[in-house]
Amino acid sequence: MPSLRSRALSAALIAVGRRRRLGSAEAVRARVAQSARRPASHLPPRSLGRVAEISRTFVGAWPVYDVSPLGSEPASQVLYVHGGGYIGELVRPHWALIRTLVTRAGARVVVPAYVLAPRGTADRTVPVAADLLSGLIEGGGAGGTVLIGDSAGAGLALAAAQRLRDRTGAQPSRIVLMSPWLDVTMSHPDQAGLEAADPLLSRPGLREAGRLYAGTLAVEDPLVSPLRGSFGGLAPLTVFTGTRDVLSTDSRELLRRARAAGTEVEFHEEAGLPHGYPLLPVPEGRAARERIVELVRAAADL
Template sequence: MQWIMKRSGFRNHLFPPDKLDHWAAHPRAPHASAPPAVARRKAYIIRTDLDGRPVYEVVPKRMGDGPRRGHMLYLHGGAYVRPLVPFVHWPFIVRLASTLERTVTVPIYPLAPEHTYRDVFPFLLRIYDRILARRSADTVMFAGDSAGGSMALALCHALRDAEMVQPSAALLLSPWLDVRISHPDAQAVARLDPALNIEHLREAGRRYAGGAPPDTPLVSPGLGPLTGLPPLTIFTGTHEVLNPDIRAFRRRAAAEGIDMGWHELDRGMHCWMMTPGVHTRAAFDAMRRDYGLPVVSRESREEP
């Protein structure tokens, strides 16, 4: 898959600067990001709206009528500029919900360049308030992939600064922790990464920051203070350009005496846990172990 993506030039077509300029000049309406039939076959998915934006509630059918382990707020990736991709994100979200035996809220948050981080967090704080009106924080976790993983961590910073209660945990999948992608090793890894163009990422991050310093914790949450955060678990791969900054974040946390769940796949690409294959199955097994759930046998496993 990585070879095919490199040969196709995939990483150069996602959000080049001219596309960002077009979106800024011609603002997009909130994307419906409606779940496809393949996701609805395995989960009950209900749409509500907040401030004119879709918010989806997911209840996996595989959980049946038994007790649920809790709830998850899931934030999709897309470099802050692209909407949820229905045929990529929805099957993964439903599988994640079934794996961790949780219901899930999936908000369709404001995107850059039409919006900045200043628009995103008031919206997400209202979403979290709405979740807490029905559930205790100790039954709620945050999760997200790529920019969504970064946003999940940044939301924890926002909660701490607002003196609001934290969730029980945060699961960060290939998180974009520093919009500058500033680690000295990043340029070498960029040559290996089949999915992400480092310069296009930096420009998308600049638009998302909206003139704020790029080390602002809500923009680059990996650079923010580590106190007052919930337990963190990170998945990353050595062939993603974000990996050097993710490793640096782990080292800083360790130096401050903070342990975290850590799963790094050698030669793993960006968001490898969302792609088909044996590594993905191993990632879901690891997630169950990390959150105190028994690993499901291969014979009884339901694949997406």
């Protein structure tokens, strides 16, 4: 049973019509056109600078933020890949999680503000993300490297880990996926029933965002939809999903396929929780963030 606060939040989201904002292909195209005219900011909040050292470099066209504990050496490192349907920038809940990873887990967090679709397509984006991950793993430093992604960022993170495995066999210490979007075809037969209870997401808008991200590739290509890739040889996975998320089918399929391939999976499914709940200010979200902090701290001993 979800907490009272979670139920209230879901009701509020439905009341304000969040789902309808990107509920159709037309709405997604309008959002992309608006972003082209007036790009959203991906800058970190000023308050983060009071508790962390922040620097910014560029990897090609990507601004990449490096956020580290203030006045102390990091115990481990994280590559964090944000969600937003491949068409949305970093927002405050993402930065709040980054702050938690820095202050509570003592981690250095590397945060790419990757180029969004339709300019940033999977054939361009996944290789750059894999290079960033490879650089963190090879660069060493204290502790291990944890790869974390939410929603579309989780799809990009998993595709990058699969590509790096195929290239060199290297892997991070652990991969953490929150409400992952792993198959942009939106073709799972259970999604039609789940959509009615989802307060945030609709299949038509997701399909269009996925099509834009695919670019010239087929939407079934594993670079675009890493659920259709292979799972052997990956780092241990931790997955968070809620049952009021139309994308929960991706998490369940990932669990089945990864375990069949011999990959370790720690799986958390919260009844009645919506998409992205680990980022939300609800008790279940706080518990998920506590577990992520524990996993990042554990990487410090590797």
